[in-house]
Amino acid sequence: MITILAPAYNEEEVLGLFYNRVCNVIKDIDEEFELLFINDGSKDRTLQILKELASSDPRVSYIDLSRNYGKEIAMAAGFDHVKGDAVIIMDADLQDPPELIKDMVREWRNGYDDVYAKRRTRKGESAFKKLTSKWYWSLLAKIAYIPVLKDTGDFRLLSRKALNALMECRESERYTKGMYSLIGFKKKEILFDREERAAGKTKYNLKAMLLHAFHGITS
Ligand code: UDP
Ligand code: MG
Numbered sequence: 001m002i003t004i005l006a007p008a009y010n011e012e013e014v015l016g017l018f019y020n021r022v023c024n025v026i027k028d029i030d031e032e033f034e035l036l037f038i039n040d041g042s043k044d045r046t047l048q049i050l051k052e053l054a055s056s057d058p059r060v061s062y063i064d065l066s067r068n069y070g071k072e073i074a075m076a077a078g079f080d081h082v083k084g085d086a087v088i089i090m091d092a093d094l095q096d097p098p099e100l101i102k103d104m105v106r107e108w109r110n111g112y113d114d115v116y117a118k119r120r121t122r123k124g125e126s127a128f129k130k131l132t133s134k135w136y137w138s139l140l141a142k143i144a145y146i147p148v149l150k151d152t153g154d155f156r157l158l159s160r161k162a163l164n165a166l167m168e169c170r171e172s173e174r175y176t177k178g179m180y181s182l183i184g185f186k187k188k189e190i191l192f193d194r195e196e197r198a199a200g201k202t203k204y205n206l207k208a209m210l211l212h213a214f215h216g217i218t219s
Contacts, residue, residue, distance in 0.1 A: 001031065001033065002033050002034075002084045002085065002086045002105065003033075003034050003035075003082040003083060003086070003087045003088070004026075004033060004035045004088050004101075005036050005038070005075065005079075005082060005087050005088065005089050005090070006035070006036070006037050006038070006089075006090050006091065006092045007038040007040055007071050007074035007078065007091075008037055008038065008039055008040065008046050008050070009039075009040040009042055009068060009071070009074070009203050010042045010043060010046060010200070011042070011044075011046050011092045012044040012049060013198075013199035014093050014197070014199045015037075015046065015050070015092060016049065017094060017198050017199070018092050018098075019035070019053055021098045022098045022101070024098075025098045026101065028102070029102060029105055031105060033059055033084075034059050034083055034084060035057075035059055035060045036061055036062070036063070036078055036081060037050050037053075037061075037062040037063070037092070038062070038063045038065065038074040038075070039062055039063070039064045039065060040065050040068055040069060040071065040074040041065050041066065041067040041068030047064060050062040050064075061081075070208070071203075072174040072175070072176055072212075073172070075176060076174060076176075079166060079167050080167065082163060085159070085160050086157055086158065086159050086160060086163075087157070087158050087163050088104060088156070088157045089156055090155055091153075091154075091155065093197035093199075093200060094195065094198035095194055095196070095197050095198075096117065096153075096155040096194075097192060100117055100155075100192055103115075103190050104117075104156070104157035104190065107157070107188045108157050108159060110188075112186045112187065112188040113158065113161055113162040113185035113186045114157070114159070114162050114180060114186070115156060115157040115187075115188045115190060116152050116188075116190070117152070117155040117156060117190055117192050118149070118151050118190070118192070119151040119152070119153075119191075119192065119193075119194045120151075120191045120193050121193045121194065122151075122193075122194040123193075123194060123196045124197065129209075132209075136216070137150050140216055140217065146178070146181045147181060148177055148178050148181050148216070149177070149181065152177070152189075154176060154177070158180075162185045165184075165185070166180070169182070169183075173215050173219070174215065174219075175215040175219040177216070178216060178219050
């Protein structure tokens with residue numbers, strides 16, 4: 001079985017679209033799937049929508065966090081509850097195209113433990129975000145003793161073996177992007193063009209971005 005893990009914070013506008021597009025892709029893949037959502041303390045109808053999805057589709061389940069902890073902790077909460085032999089981490093806003101699931105599963109069957117999606121292009125980012133991101137990555141490249149993959153986020157498939165290793169990292173101030181490099185294993189890159197979010201707004205304001213960058217550096 002393969003688990004699709006999606007953290008969601010105030011994603012009422014996109015969850016239905018996300019669910020439909022994922023279902024449309026996985027119906028053609030010869031594997032069993034579960035969809036595991038993490039409601040990260042949403043204040044909108046996210047939880048209600050997840051309850052509805054879970055009651056109408058037995059493949060859907062969710063974890064409901066007691067407050068907004070941020071994506072890093074939300075993912076970590078999810079890791080502990082993955083039932084699959086592999087996990088695919090995806091944002092709920094459709095910036096990570098579900099159509100790539102097919103390629104990830106193919107490479108997993110070829111024996112890779114970490115099939116990560118690298119952004120060839122990215123839409124919907126301001127000039128400010130692009131510039132500060134460039135500075136951040138050149139700084140990180142200089143100081144990190146294990147290279148962190150550029151233009152690559154959490155969108156990836158991890159084998160059970162890689163996931164188990166990741167779950168041994170129990171720190172609470174998390175920089176998961178660094179942990180994927182830390183754990184090693186057989187990695188395979190696939191390229192994709194990152195779309196704008198299907199609806200809603202980014203949940204990362206400047207403060208959250210700075211905190212994330214800080215965790216990257218101190219980790
Ligand atoms: N997210 C979360 N908790 C947060 C912030 C974000 O679970 O505190 C989720 C969000 O719902 C989405 C993913 O993390 O599924 C990425 O967030 P977002 O799209 O806002 O980030 P961006 O793509 O703009 O970097
Ligand atoms: Mg997004």
